[in-house]
């Protein structure tokens with residue numbers, strides 16, 4: 001099977017696979033393209049595991065776990081349930097509402113830097129610094145360490161899809177350990193040291209691992225959502241104009257952008273035992289590659305799935321995943337995107353985007369977005 005490279009658009013290929021080979025097995029990997037099959041796998045954590053370190057063998061897994069605690073993203077229940085119970089309150093829609101003013105302040109200040117320019121790179125001036133500054137603020141990273149924080153974030157983003165960058169993670173762990181020891185501020189790290197569920201508390205390595213995950217899972221994903229949305233809007237000025245007078249419509253634009261240009265195109269699981277998916281044999285330890293980006297364009301669910309239509313009836317998608325690992329940061333990502341689009345459309349009457357070159361695409365099998373997008377205003 002010829003999997004498109006990151007430079008190629010994958011959507012035609014997905015369509016072909018949905019129609020001809022919706023469950024495709026090659027070597028020890030099973031590739032899934034249909035929404036229903038993908039949702040079924042994501043819902044069945046007992047059969048399909050996220051605990052990838054177990055595949056390395058007990059000794060190596062234990063050694064690695066000692067260096068950097070496994071995050072919720074690569075844990076199965078019961079460890080996942082315990083971790084998620086402890087951190088989920090901090091990211092609920094109610095818990096992140098108080099950040100709205102701060103997010104707006106950061107957004108406005110970034111927009112002020114570009115609004116008198118004739119052209120600028122959206123990624124480096126807006127869509128990348130916005131989520132990094134927001135999460136740095138939530139975690140309580142002091143201003144003096146913001147550059148260090150940005151460097152880690154960039155390094156971790158490029159490591160996604162290529163295995164963990166253990167050195168960066170260890171450097172960050174040491175930083176967060178110090179923060180836990182010294183911290184007396186009103187921030188997430190401080191709150192994470194205090195939360196307890198059924199008498200259980202997060203350990204220091206677990207707090208560090210969670211803080212690292214927030215950077216890995218939250219920054220580049222949100223950056224890509226913002227960039228992808230503006231690229232789409234540059235081609236649909238009538239939608240952009242409508243957004244200016246109708247803030248509610250902005251929410252529909254965000255949901256449709258998540259469906260249409262999903263920042264996370266795929267995720268993986270592995271089979272804990274032999275089973276089958278619609279009659280296709282799955283052997284123990286086979287990997288299951290789940291194309292969320294294809295599920296979100298499945299013609300069984302959506303009318304004219306290849307059209308960008310914020311007014312579509314079915315607004316549901318699985319861009320944030322499904323089941324127990326459903327994105328913890330979804331309310332924050334939605335809030336940041338809404339504020340960004342409100343402020344951008346409120347300040348910039350018209351804009352164009354220079355169609356990015358294939359080389360400007362992010363070199364990654366998982367992430368869908370661009371390293372650079374030149375906007376002219």
Ligand code: HEM
Nearest residue numbers: 072073217218221222225263267320321325327328329333
């Ligand atoms: C548009 C932006 C985002 C997208 C598209 C996105 C997408 C996803 C997806 C698809 C998953 C599930 C992966 C799987 O099941 O294998 C996930 C999990 C997760 N995301 Fe996001 N994410 C975004 C933003 C954020 C933000 C802003 C944060 C936090 C600041 C965040 C934190 C997490 C965490 C902690 C998990 C793991 C949850 C668990 O394992 O229980 N994400 N995200």
